[in-house]
Amino acid sequence: MLTVEEREEIDAKLADYPNTQAVAIEAMLIIQRRQGWVSDEKLRDLSEILRLSVANLDGVATFYNLIRRRPVGRHVALVCDSVSCWIMGSDRMRDHLCSKLGTPIGGTTSDGQFTLLPIVCLGACDHAPAMMIDGTLHEDLNEQKIEEILTQYT
Amino acid sequence: MSLPEYERAGGYQGLRKALTMQPADVTELIKRSNLRGRGGAGFPTGSKWSFVPMGKDAPHPKYLVANADEMEPGTFKDRALMERDPHQLIEGMIVAAYAIEADIAYIFLRGEYEWPNQCLSKAIAEAKASNYLGRNILGSGYSLEIHLHASAGRYICGEETALLNALEGKRAHPRTKPPFPQVCGLWGKPTIVQNVETLCNVHHIVNKGPDWFRRLSLTEDGGTKLFGVSGKVKRPGLWELPMGTPLREILEDHAGGMRDGLRFRGLLPGGASTDFLVEEHLDTPMDYGNVQKVGSRLGTGTMVVLDDQTCPVGMVWNLEHFFAQESCGWCTPCWSGLAWTEKILLAMEQGRGSARDLETLTFQTKFLAPGNTFCALAPGAVEPLQSALKYFAEDFRRHIDEHRCPWR
Ligand SMILES: Cc1cc2nc3c(=O)[nH]c(=O)nc-3n(C[C@H](O)[C@H](O)[C@H](O)COP(=O)(O)O)c2cc1C
Ligand code: SF4
Ligand code: FES
Secondary structure, X not given: OOOHHHHHHHXXXXXXXXOOHHHHHHHHHHHHHHHOOOOHHHHHHHHHHHOOOHHHHHHHHHHOOOOOOOOOOOEEEEEEOOHHHHHOOHHHHHHHHHHHHOOOOOOEOOOOOEEEXXXXXXXXXXXXXXXXXOOEEEOOXXXXXXXXXXXXXX | OOHHHHHHOOOOHHHHHXXXXXXXXXXXXXXXXXXXXXXXXXXXXXXXXXXXXXXXXXXXOOEEEEEEOOOOOOOOHHHHHHHHXXXXXXXXXXXXXXXXXXXXXXXXXXXXXXXXXXXXXXHHHHHHHOOOOEOOHHHOOOOEEEEXXXXXXXXXXXXXXXXXXXXXXXXXXXXXXXXXXXXXXXXXOOEEEEEHHHHHHHHHHHHHOHHHHHHOOOOOOOOEEEEEEEEOEOOOEEEEEEOOOEHXXXXXXXXXXXXXXXXXXXXXXXXXXXXXXXHHHOOOEOOHHHHHHOOOOOOOOEEEEEEOOOOHHHHHHHHHHHHXXXXXXXXXXXXXXXXHHXXXXXXXXXXXXXXXXXXXXXXXXXXXXXXXXXXXXXXXXXXXXXXXXXXXXXHHHHHHHXXXXXXX
């Protein structure tokens, strides 16, 4: 079941567009912002309010990088692997992060706290290497900084 | 910047002035200013607007879309504009929308840009409350709504026709042109898609005139430009400078030159999909025409610097990895060609390259050249590769001969 807040936020978006198809992507992101991912059940509920088939919504969902159809940990860290960050040593930062958390990129820690995902350039190239945790940008990463950041989330 | 701060700095004066003019005259001013699109391709903005059907018989609603997707690696200019001065974008959008008689505007914002999203949401609400937006703007009879749309992420969403499909809630495959979006865009209606930085110039031109704007530039292309530098320079950053500022000045005076102990080897002048420039190009004035003359593109104007301790083959592998991953899969040369290219470069980095690979890579740069694929993603993807093969040939050869990456 969609929650009341999800319904309200999606209804508000419907006013911005001429048809329901156009709201599909934002609606999935609205659900995801609260649940972390879009489950089959939520997708079915969404398909009813938008009057679009589940296959249509799933086809859209699988095209986009940011729509997740599988559960994630409590926090999601998006680690930039694009060119400026790469030059500034993002490989080393990624390895440090992975070994600190004990999970590879793409994985979730055993306590369910963190999921690590790769991301392309976050638009913070002048402060590379960068990563984003739950929408907050962390810039100029080094080993020490990564450890400080992790303590904020545990 | 909040609304009162923005107004104190002269904000919304351009809009007030535009509303006293005929829409077509606003477009004429933009044409005369020589403003060229800042999203990468550099198309003249005024000409683009003049293709939109105007007047009583024009189809409605017409749309204006701000392209705030910014997924090009190495590019970080639009984010800064939206975070620090969101009203500047909003004012530019209202003036541009007025010029093409648009009824509805969207900001197509990259999903990861959460802070810009909050800054823009607040600014839109402020603008509405002060009647710069909404019904009957400042009593002029003109009405406009701006909606903020968060994207779910794919590089191809930044391509203007793919963006239209994304806004319509579909998979973001590019569309065939013609018809051009100016005539048949969002939901089949006339639509202008314009980069954030481009739009941020529009109301200044109306306010201060096209001659003022042209004089800001050191060369033919009007105005100023946001230039950025990332990589191992002393002071990576972003600066607004006259269009045509020499590359050396940007690198040395503004970015502070290379970090101690490092030498400059080359740079991508405007994001991941531009050709490398090297030492011999350091005196190039940075504008559309002059960068093209030396074999590259101004692109987004945000440069990625390569130093002598970083492997050029590894750098190109990183770039092709991005493009292969972000290919939308619509046409075969691109999705299969880029995956192949990436694989070869990775093998080379890991010491498994052979002399024939160089031929294959060269073949790919021709095979994926403009005209052979459905959109500009693939041709853009091979720009850094083709120039790296030219300027860093020795580095590629060493990888093959030594069966390893010499930088590891
Ligand atoms: C693969 C691809 C990605 C693009 N991404 C962006 C982008 O993120 N932002 C942008 O403004 N233009 C992007 N463009 C260019 C747009 O297609 C279009 O030319 C631009 O938005 C027009 O605005 P302008 O005339 O103000 O530059 C991209 C083009 C391609 C081929
Ligand atoms: S060139 Fe690549 S990105 Fe463009 S349409 Fe073809 S597959 Fe899609
Ligand atoms: S390359 Fe990592 S933020 Fe731009």
